[in-house]
Each structure stands twice: as structure tokens, then as C-alpha cells.
Amino acid sequence: MRYVDVLKLSQSDARPRRSATGIATMAGVLIAVLLVGCAREESVVGLELELLVEQQDTFLGRLVRTSGTVRMHDSPRHFWLEDDARNRVGLVPAQSVEAWLGEEVEIVGRFGFAADTGRTIQVQQVRRQDHGDEEHENIEREIDGHEVGEQR
Numbered sequence: 436m437r438y439v440d441v442l443k444l445s446q447s448d449a450r451p452r453r454s455a456t457g458i459a460t461m462a463g464v465l466i467a468v469l470l471v472g473c474a475r476e477e478s479v480v481g482l483e484l485e486l487l488v489e490q491q492d493t494f495l496g497r498l499v500r501t502s503g504t505v506r507m508h509d510s511p512r513h514f515w516l517e518d519d520a521r522n523r524v525g526l527v528p529a530q531s532v533e534a535w536l537g538e539e540v541e542i543v544g545r546f547g548f549a550a551d552t553g554r555t556i557q558v559q560q561v562r563r564q565d566h567g568d569e570e571h572e573n574i575e576r577e578i579d580g581h582e583v584g585e586q587r
Contacts, residue, residue: 479543487546488522491554494546499556502541502564505532516542516556524554531558539564 481500503516505526514526514533526532526542543560 484516484518484522484524485520487524488554491546491548495548497546498543498559499546500541500543501556502539504539505535505537507533507536516540524556525552526558527555528558532561535561535563 477498479498479500480494482494484501484503487494487499487501501516501524503518503522503524505514506517506523507514512529514529514536515523516526517523524546526544532540532542541560541562541564542556542558544556544558546554546556548554
């Protein structure tokens with residue numbers, strides 16, 4: 436077996452070292468790639484309210500689109516989306532949907548669940564369900580910093 440004294444190795448025998456500039460360049464490229472990946476728009480999952488209720492763990496934290504009728508209870512004041520089968524998901528913030536009470540709407544928002552509050556959608560968009568060829572005006576509004584297209 437041949438032993439080599441590390442101190443006696445010449446530059447040509449030593450393993451090439453990466454310069455600090457090279458490492459910084461690689462780190463910069465990696466950060467740029469990650470930022471571009473994060474900047475992509477998140478896709479919205481469209482689904483029936485029944486499926487959202489039945490498979491809530493599948494959709495936790497996801498951006499969802501679903502529809503139903505906006506309902507409210509006064510004590511304490513809260514709003515929810517309900518379908519004909521009485522599947523329900525809470526809607527927050529209240530001011531995002533209070534004008535739509537009793538209306539059939541399509542909601543886009545972030546789905547969540549907590550033991551103390553139940554299922555909720557953090558509302559980003561509200562749109563009235565279109566039934567036929569009715570004329571309606573578009574109203575643009577912001578909910579928590581998100582531009583919202585509503586149809587009335």
C-alpha cells in the first residue's frame with residue numbers, strides 16, 4: 436500500500452478547490468431557480484362542496500373553487516356556503532360575502548380546517564352563479580388585498 440504525505444502533494448496532485456466566487460455563483464443560480472418556481476401561479480382546484488366536505492384532508496391549504504348558497508347565523512355572526520344536501524363550509528372574512536346572503540355563488544379561496552372553527556374558506560373571489568342569459572354588471576372589489584371579480 437502506498438502512503439502519501441498530504442503536505443508534500445503538489446498543486447497538480449491536489450483535488451481542485453472551488454473558489455468562493457464559484458460557490459457564490461452556484462448559490463445565486465439556485466436561489467434564482469427557486470424564486471422562479473415559487474413565482475408561478477397556484478392552480479385552483481374546482482370541486483363540488485360535497486367532495487370538499489367528504490375529503491377535507493386532501494384539500495387542506497389548497498386554493499379551491501366551489502359553489503353553493505351563502506347562509507348566515509347571527510349569534511355569533513358567521514357565514515357559510517351550503518349546498519342542497521346541507522354540506523357546509525365557513526366563509527371568512529364575513530365582509531367578503533355578507534352582500535351575497537341567500538345568493539347562489541361561486542367561491543374561490545384557501546381551504547382550511549381547525550378543530551375549534553371547523554372547515555373554512557379564506558375567500559379571495561366571489562361570483563354570482565349565472566342561471567341562463569341574464570344580464571349582469573361586473574363589480575371589481577378587493578378582499579384582503581386580492582382583486583375580486585363579482586357579478587351581480
